[in-house]
Amino acid sequence: MLKLKGVEDVYYPGTIKEAVSLLRRDKEGSEIVGGGLDISVLPNPRIKHLIFLDKLGLEYVKKTEDGIKIGATSSISFATDSAPMQTYFNGKVKEILNEIATELLRNQITFGGSLGKREPYSDIVTMLIALDAKVVLSDGEWDEELSIADFYKGNFRKLIKERIIKEVILNNFDSSYFFSMERFVRNATDIALLNMGILLKLDGKEISNAIIAVGSRPKPAYLFEEGMKYAKGKSLSKEFAEEFGNFVESHIDVDKDYRVSKEYRAHIAGVFAKRILLEAMEG
């Protein structure tokens, strides 16, 4: 089964500058390939040129003063096997990543590819937005660091036709932060019917700040700002978890698709929000 019939040539650039130059030569007909899962499963017949990033040395996970830097071509498995991820949020982020898809696909899905494609069902995108992570774009001469939420607020598809996603930066968080994520799937290999990531800054029991990202709704992941405002300044308790779950269910921006109704998705969102707050209470 020839999946990409229109492909005429492939490139293996040795530098980011070279990759960008190839990309700019034919922006519409060229495709940057991270792991290549998306392009092989959802082939685009208009693609003529494939640009592979494997020779750019972007497969790394490094602990730095700013946090953890994950190179764009690092797969989920590569990242979860790395030393810095073993302890990040006490291994919670690693645990969440290991629940995505299957081992075989985790070996292929890359961080850069996930961000560049922004598939609506992507668990990685939801997780990175909730973690307030940053993306670094590069043209080989100049690197720009953007919060992932801001990256998607602009015309990111235009940006990635001009520059390469070089790396993702996970911020350092002290022990006053709590993070968790929930995803609802029908079986282990299914894409989520809804996913939600919540980062809380806690001052004792008080929520001094919250970041809430929701994806697979079925639209792409977004920041649930109403919920973030609602949670801010509240005290963690079973009663508030219940109240917050109800708030999320009635205010979340979700829709229906052929798999699930809008009401059911909203209900799941409420359950997830409540569950994560209860988990935060338990520490």
Add this chain to the structure above:
Amino acid sequence: MKVKYIINGKEETYEIHPGEVLLDVLRRNGHSEVKGNCYLGTCGACTVLIDGVPHTSCTILAAKVNGSEITTIKGVGSLNNSHPIQKAFVEKGAVQCGFCTPGTILSAYALLKKNPDPTDEDIRKSLDGNLCRCTGYVQQIESVKLAVKLLKEGKNE
């Protein structure tokens, strides 16, 4: 375009279309031990090791892995010289129709190379992309545990 791979230790050069997936290239060139089915990466029947890491060859662009080392089930063992994992699969009844078996054994092989003493959870995780409609998975997990024992006893490659 031309690509070069080292397949089961032997250097091979193939003429490919730049938009082809690895599964098609391997099967067209005689590697029928690599099974094809879903072409979506969901069943795992087409699993091969690329530089030691298991992948669904139906979702890997053949051009992307140009120059890589590829292992199919024939690189793990043969009828007359079975690998302990293969022996364990036979002994524990983890093979029925056999269609998923090459991929499943390759996933198990990669796991035991990386982690010679896996927990049940590690085994389940490593095989979670290899669907089997016959065995119900219990026998496969038992097989990997038996293989761990056989390998520790020195009945290895």
